[in-house]
Amino acid sequence: MSDLYDQENVTLLDLVDRLLNKGVVIAGDLVISVADVDLLFVSLRAMVTSIESVSEKFEELRETGQAVATMARVADVSLRDNR
Amino acid sequence: MYLYAITDRPETTLPGVTGIGGAELASLAVGDLDVVVSNSASIPPTATPETLWQHERVLEALMKDRTVLPVRFGTRFSGEQAIRAELMSRHEYYVEALERVKGCVEISLRVFSREVKITQPTVEKPATGRDYMASLMAKAASEREERRRAEALAESLINPLVAFATDYEIKVLPSPIQLLNAALLVPAERVNEVHQVARDLAEQYPDLPMVCTGPWPPYSFSSIHSEMNEHTGS
Numbered sequence: 001m002s003d004l005y006d007q008e009n010v011t012l013l014d015l016v017d018r019l020l021n022k023g024v025v026i027a028g029d030l031v032i033s034v035a036d037v038d039l040l041f042v043s044l045r046a047m048v049t050s051i052e053s054v055s056e057k058f059e060e061l062r063e064t065g066q067a068v069a070t071m072a073r074v075a076d077v078s079l080r081d082n083r
Numbered sequence: 084m085y086l087y088a089i090t091d092r093p094e095t096t097l098p099g100v101t102g103i104g105g106a107e108l109a110s111l112a113v114g115d116l117d118v119v120v121s122n123s124a125s126i127p128p129t130a131t132p133e134t135l136w137q138h139e140r141v142l143e144a145l146m147k148d149r150t151v152l153p154v155r156f157g158t159r160f161s162g163e164q165a166i167r168a169e170l171m172s173r174h175e176y177y178v179e180a181l182e183r184v185k186g187c188v189e190i191s192l193r194v195f196s197r198e199v200k201i202t203q204p205t206v207e208k209p210a211t212g213r214d215y216m217a218s219l220m221a222k223a224a225s226e227r228e229e230r231r232r233a234e235a236l237a238e239s240l241i242n243p244l245v246a247f248a249t250d251y252e253i254k255v256l257p258s259p260i261q262l263l264n265a266a267l268l269v270p271a272e273r274v275n276e277v278h279q280v281a282r283d284l285a286e287q288y289p290d291l292p293m294v295c296t297g298p299w300p301p302y303s304f305s306s307i308h309s310e311m312n313e314h315t316g317s
Contacts, residue, residue: 010294
């Protein structure tokens with residue numbers, strides 16, 4: 001497992017955090033669906049709690065199909081999953 | 084239409100990068116403002132590392148010769164008329180927001196810690212109601228003390244960087260393993276100095292993993308009436 005604190009992971013975390021949570025919100029139609037959950041979650045999990053407990057929880061969520069919703073909540077994204 | 088940014092200088096030629104899904108960029112000038120869009124067939128965009136980076140690359144290319152207000156990823160409009168109406172109705176707001184970030188970029192600093200966190204003191208099972216209340220008060224006092232120490236440490240960490248910033252947003256203990264999450268709006272010409280100060284801090288505090296990223300487009304400072312501003316000690 002790569003170090004959560006390394007430059008590459010934190011850069012991806014900052015990218016996700018900024019693009020999905022910040023920037024000008026204007027009165028258009030904001031539609032975001034989220035894919036590549038595993039890859040994004042590798043970075044996003046750093047925002048919630050310790051690596052081990054989240055990894056275990058994430059495996060449970062994947063089995064029950066709740067992973068996308070959970071990740072969106074972590075990123076504080078208003079998610080309308082159109083898939 | 085998919086939106087990337089609101090910018091100044093609509094007379095400027097668009098950069099030679101493509102948008103999400105390889106879509107060509109287009110410019111919608113509204114007076115002294117410009118909206119950079121693409122007619123992407125692949126909307127709504129799916130947030131993957133690739134699409135997020137492509138959105139970012141468009142903004143970075145635009146920033147070379149314009150002031151940029153990044154638009155939230157995933158924003159689209161039904162057509163040109165709706166975009167023009169939005170810009171005309173809030174023209175002054177966007178001009179003011181652009182002025183605020185002109186010549187500046189955003190730098191991020193995250194400081195991680197396994198040691199500094201809110202912990203719950205171990206208490207015996209209370210025998211009486213009074214003991215129960217005493218345990219609650221002890222817990223609250225302990226949490227206040229932990230937070231006070233974390234805030235003092237965060238302040239000493241961030242002060243040398245805040246000195247460069249025209250604005251900043253700081254969150255102390257945003258999650259159990261993060262001591263500090265800071266976004267700094269700094270003049271573009273001072274980025275190298277900021278990076279050097281961040282490197283010095285990392286050497287000064289070897290037990291605190293910290294990562295500085297950027298320069299980014301001014302995502303955290305693109306709204307005038309930001310709900311996110313949480314300045315430490317102010």
